[in-house]
Amino acid sequence: MSKARTSIVDIARAAGVSKSTVSLVLQGSPLVNEKTREKVSALINDLGYVYNRGxxxxxxxxxxxxxxxxxxxxxxxxxxxxxxxxxxxxxxxxxxxxxxxxxxxxxxxxxxxxxxxxxxxxxxxxxxxxxxxxxxxxxxxxxxxxxxxxxxxxxxxxxxxxxDNYGGAKSAVRHLINLGHRRIAFMGGFADTAVSSDRVRGYRDALMEAGIALNQNFVIHSAPSRAGGATAAERMMFFDERPTAALCFNDAVAFGVCDGLRSNDIEPGKGFAVIGFDDVIEAKTAVPALTTVSVDPQxxxxxxxxxxxxxxxxxxxxxxxxxxSVRLVVRQSCGAPVRQTEELA
Structure with a gap:
């Protein structure tokens, strides 16, 4: 049930000003001094007043x-x-x-x-x-x-x-482990979001489950974008011992990682396995087609x-x-044989 709507009178009474002053603040008038404007604006926000345009x-x-x-x-x-x-x-x-x-x-x-x-x-x-x-x-x-x-x-x-960010990440890393990878990175995403935390946790738990020690350097945070993915891939190139595969925070990062690999003469799906997260429309038509955790955005x-x-x-x-629920869709970017490019539950 909706609560009674806050009125200009309520705002004016709480601020100790006239109704016309409140109206001037709502209209952005320069006639109101800054201190009064800030006080009235704060009360408008606190009391939930909505300017009446119908x-x-x-x-x-x-x-x-x-x-x-x-x-x-x-x-x-x-x-x-x-x-x-x-x-x-x-x-x-x-x-x-x-x-x-x-x-x-x-x-x-x-x-x-x-x-x-x-x-x-x-x-x-x-x-x-x-x-x-x-x-x-x-x-x-x-x-x-x-x-x-x-x-x-x-x-x-x-x-x-x-x-299911945790379950999707865990499933993806298990797949890479089953393909024979032991040096697996997690690339992209801001460290301070719950989505990133859940996906990194799934990544870590899959490694732990397989008895693979976590290399903290292999968790490479960057902007969750194509440019961020390329940056993460470039940073990886300076490692003494490089990963052979990566779970990426999302598909945008995965596309950027592929860009970064190619700029260093490494072919995604052949010299390095890449898995994304989301399954955007471009994932299926990318070259190589992107293996990804399908969230089904639409x-x-x-x-x-x-x-x-x-x-x-x-x-x-x-x-x-x-x-x-999410599902792993296996395509060529992870280096899987063609027969394994079917969608997996």
Missing amino acids: AANLRQSKSKIIGIVVNDLTNSFFAELAVGVDMVVQSAGYVQFLAHSGESVDRQRQVIASMRENGIAGLILSPARGTEASDVKPLADSGIPVVVVVRNLPGAKVSTLLS GMGQRAAQLLMKQINAGQVDQETLVT
């Missing part, structure tokens, strides 16, 4: 807008996720507003605030690094359903949709949208946590 009416069952905010739209995983969301919300008569935070918490706050002003019926969020539960609290408090995807947000009373977007629509239709905010 947003209050839109939110109450009339809104047909779904917000989706992702942390890295340059990664095709998130483009595919957004396509999956759109397939569901469009068929339900809603329109999707898509925004890119670029890993900036400030930018994320701005776009979410703008979406609230325009009356979103619900929000799907892949949080920027450093996002806290308090960043989505105003939405939950005002009765707007939120589904957090890909990255967990501990303490936030919202629904969460994650993939399917994940569809499930996130279904979870959100369920709450919108019920008229209440529920808290559910779902972890989707």
Whole structure:
């Protein structure tokens, strides 16, 4: 159930200023001094006031807008996720507003605030690094359903949709071990995200399970991008004893690792085994075709949208946590024989 909407009068009373002063702050007027502006702005955020552009009416069952905010739209995983969301919300008569935070918490706050002003019926969020539960609290408090995807947000009373990062990483490393590799690296990803931690943990546990000692140098963190993958591969070239295979944080990193290998006259899938994580559309058509842990980005977007629509239709905010299964898709980049390029459960 939605709480009563905070009014300008409430903000003015709490700040000890007039209604007109609050209005000037909302309009960005230079007539208000900076100290007053900061005080009023802080109260607007704390009390969850939404500037009235018809947003209050839109939110109450009339809104047909779904917000989706992702942390890295340059990664095709998130483009595919957004396509999956759109397939569901469009068929339900809603329109999707898509925004890119670029890993900036400030930018994320701005776009979410703008979406609230325009009356979103619900929000799907892949949080920027450093996002806290308090960043989505105003939405939950005002009765707007939120589904957090890909990255967990501990303490936030919202629904969460994650993939089995630990199990997927463990399965991939086991496959490399079965192919005969003993010097296996983990490449890419920011060390301070839960997704990276879970995938590294799966990598380490698979090595431990096989009795292979972990070489800390073989965990090479970098930006979770193609450029980050190339950087990780270049760093590996300076090792006295190089790995012979790598599990990459995601497919973008894997493509970059392949670039870095080629620039050093090493052919992926022949001189070095590469496994990605996600299974974006380009993975199948890459040369060599990329072995990867399939998360099914479009399917994940569809499930996130279904979870959100369920709450919108019920008229209440529920808290559910779902972890989707993943599967290893074996292709040529890991050096597997052609007969092993079938999808594995």
